[in-house]
Amino acid sequence: MKLDEIFNIENESNFKHFKKGEFIQRPNQLNANAIYVKKGLIRSYIIDSNGKEHIYMFASEDWITGDIEAVEFNEPTKLYIDCLEDSEVILLKKDHVIEANLSKEQMLKNMQKLWRNIAKSQHRILMLLGSPAIDRYKYFLEIYPELPNRVPQKMIASYIGVMPQTLSTIRSKIAKGG
Secondary structure, three states: OOHHHHHOOOOOOOEEEEOOOOEEEOOOOOOOOEEEEEEOEEEEEEEOOOOOEEEEEEEEOOOEEEOHHHHHHOOOOOOEEEEOOOEEEEEEOOHHHHHOOOOHHHHHHHHHHHHHHHHHHHHHHHHHHHOOHHHHHHHHHHHOOOHHHOOOHHHHHHHHOOOHHHHHHHHHHHHOOO
16 A cells, blocks of 8 residues: 555645756745655755755655655655656655554554665665765666666766766666676
């Protein structure tokens, strides 16, 4: 069962269409939402003081992303979130969980998804802190197997924390069986 079916939240006020290149969110906005992707592909990222982009997350069909810190603590947003493809999303507020009146089984399934996402985020952070770039790229492929054909190489490089030239070298090494 998909998240929108569990929460029964597909209504006109929550459901939004965005074109490729459109922003869903920019930094310093108030009243942030989590974003459930029904169709398409979005990314969340920051731009550092030197103007360099750092991709935090990609989200394709049936993924949730957003500036969760801003949602949880009712703070201004820090992330840019834009569409890499034409996308259909559902904007989620914290109240949706309360209003959904979920069964114990549905709550347990959602908790499992949450724990898996937290574990994947922890794994990625630890890899960024100390793993070789080739291992970070292999982990990217494990988490997002469909994305190498959907996003530019420079975005993948940003996500794994390397220069695009380094990613080209890694990809060549993997293609040669290295």
